[in-house]
Amino acid sequence: MGKKINLPLLPDAWSGRSRDHAKTAGDVTGEKRGKTDPKGKKPSLDDARNRLGGRTNNEEPAPAGIVPGRVVRVFANDGAAHVAVVVFANADEVHILIDGTKLRRVPPSAVHAHEGEAPSSVAKIAADAHVFSRLAEGEMIRYADDSGGLLSGKLVEKCRYGALVVRDDGAVVAVGFRKLWPAASVNGARGGAA
Numbered sequence: 001m002g003k004k005i006n007l008p009l010l011p012d013a014w015s016g017r018s019r020d021h022a023k024t025a026g027d028v029t030g031e032k033r034g035k036t037d038p039k040g041k042k043p044s045l046d047d048a049r050n051r052l053g054g055r056t057n058n059e060e061p062a063p064a065g066i067v068p069g070r071v072v073r074v075f076a077n078d079g080a081a082h083v084a085v086v087v088f089a090n091a092d093e094v095h096i097l098i099d100g101t102k103l104r105r106v107p108p109s110a111v112h113a114h115e116g117e118a119p120s121s122v123a124k125i126a127a128d129a130h131v132f133s134r135l136a137e138g139e140m141i142r143y144a145d146d147s148g149g150l151l152s153g154k155l156v157e158k159c160r161y162g163a164l165v166v167r168d169d170g171a172v173v174a175v176g177f178r179k180l181w182p183a184a185s186v187n188g189a190r191g192g193a194a
Contacts, residue, residue: 018072043086045164048174051086053095055161063108064087069130071118072111076102083114084123087177088160095160100125125178129177132162133175141165142184148192 029087054112066072074096084096087103094111097103100121118126134140141155143165153173157164162176 011050043174045172047155048164048172049173052162052164052176053066053175055089056094056158056160062091062094066094066108066111067130068133069126069127069128071122073114073190074098074106074110074112079167083110083118083122085122086111097125097129111142128178131182133164133178133179135182142181142183143173155180 037108043051048109066086066089068086068088072084072086073081074084075081075162082098084104086094087097088095090107091108092106094108095103095105095109135155135158137155139155140152141163142150142152145151151167153165155163156166156172162174163180165173165175165180167173
């Protein structure tokens with residue numbers, strides 16, 4: 001388990017407390033196929049939507065230059081700088097992934113341009129976030145399932161960290177942003193790498 005990073009966080013809109021969306025990369029990637037929780041209950045669409053950060057619609061745009069896939073620097077409360085990737089942004093908040101494992105929600109003022117080359121692991125996440133940001137609801141997509149297979153479906157609801165996808169058999173699955181690509185590029189090749 002990585003060490004906790006104290007960043008300037010936004011207050012939780014529901015409770016007034018600070019919320020940092022502390023999740024691991026596994027929490028924001030992958031497909032969940034009706035797996036039950038420890039209490040034996042199948043997840044609902046609302047559960048899946050919440051797990052993916054909530055639906056994105058009618059959001060006010062983020063300040064210029066703060067877009068999904070952008071590699072940025074953020075400073076912890078102790079002054080330490082961290083390289084991060086913007087996963088979601090709007091006028092009020094920026095959701096960043098630090099070290100590929102720690103998801104945090106910070107104000108736009110806490111995000112700074114990253115100078116120099118990003119580590120390869122961060123660059124891969126940035127590329128995935130950029131591809132995901134260009135997908136639209138109603139679009140046919142390809143996605144990687146839990147076993148590594150590549151399947152097709154239709155993106156029906158875009159969320160902050162992934163999407164709800166209707167599979168060819170009609171089932172709805174939650175898929176993280178790192179496992180979603182356009183159905184095909186102009187030359188018919190797959191839109192991304194697994």
